[in-house]
Amino acid sequence: MGDDLVIYYNDSIDSDNLAAAMALFKATYWKPTVRVLWILEPRQVCFGLSMTMDQITRCKELIKQHFPSFENPFKTLLNGDIKQQDIDDIKDLTKDNRKILEMAVKPKYGSINDATLHARLSALDLATCLSEWSNNNPVEVLVDYETLEHIENPVNLHMHHHEELVNRTENELKEYYDILKKVLHFGRRTDNLRGWYNKCIWRLEHDRKLSDISVERLVLDKVLNRIQTAGSVRFFGGSSLRILQQFLDRGVASKIKCHLQVVSLIHTPH
Structure with a gap:
């Protein structure tokens, strides 16, 4: 052996x-x-995707506000549990807030x-x-x-x-x-x-x-x-x-x- x-x-x-x-x-x-x-x-x-701490904080706030059924906003963001259609259905988002919230959607792979x-x-x-x-x-x-x-x-x-x-x-x-x-x-x-x-x-x-x-x-x-x-x-x-x-x-x-x-x-x- x-x-x-x-x-x-x-x-x-x-x-x-x-x-x-x-x-x-x-x-x-x-x-x-x-x-x-x-x-x-x-x-x-x-390549090129990243979030600043300010963006992470704001995204968690938006998840908590618009998706209260998700118990843990950080885990929701980390896992990418939100779907694009869920965000599209929200009509009263500002352009900047929509862009931040879309970071909680899993992007396509490179x-x-x-x-x-x-x-x-x-x-x-x-x-x-x-x-x-x-x-x-x-x-x-x-x-x-x-x-x-x-x-x-x-x-x-x-x-x-x-x-x-x-x-x-x-x-x-x-x-x-x-x-x-x-x-x-x-x-x-x-x-x-x-x-x-x-x-x-x-x-x-x-x-x-x-x-x-x-x-x-x-x-x-x-x-x-x-x-x-x-x-x-x-x-x-x-x-x-x-x-x-x-x-x-x-x-x-x-x-x-x-x-x-x-x-x-x-x-x-x-």
Whole structure:
């Protein structure tokens, strides 16, 4: 039998996911017979969407005023539980208030190519964190791009955590916010943000600190082979957990001990 295998499977590097990754790294880095496979699950995106705190506060007030049957305005906004038709039926909204309230409607996803760009940058950011912890030991990061065809994002993209900003330089942050502030046409803003993503990705791909880290596309058959030849397998994960269903379907689940990181998005009744 081979070395023991630990599979870390999660989405973006927001605070709880990064803490989980750090805890796992510290528990395994000193064990020479344990190999950790770091897998990132991408998510759908729509470039350029964000809300200020003032907009969030005002939107919650409008939800409470016009949709009193929703018990928790924040959860309603976070989940995108309001439909466009519900807002269209309100006749006495000012133009500004209508625009704010429409942020509580889930927007359409951007393109798969945009989600792929976002995933590539997120994976390189995760790799950067791992490189700082690993003291130049080899690290393997995989991206499960295929899952974008099968999952839904439970969060209103107006409200989603902007993990693309976590590992940026001062100049990259300035350029990002300049685009949001100065480029008002949505299509042009999206194009500019694609260019911004590509520049951030280029910088990290040419960072010598990542020379010992592999960031590649997940190939399921290769992961299944690693599971089958490992001495033992532990799975630490969150996000959609779609990959666990694939492990079940392919007959390797009985070998895996699972430890799940979960969060509940509460949908309020209407």
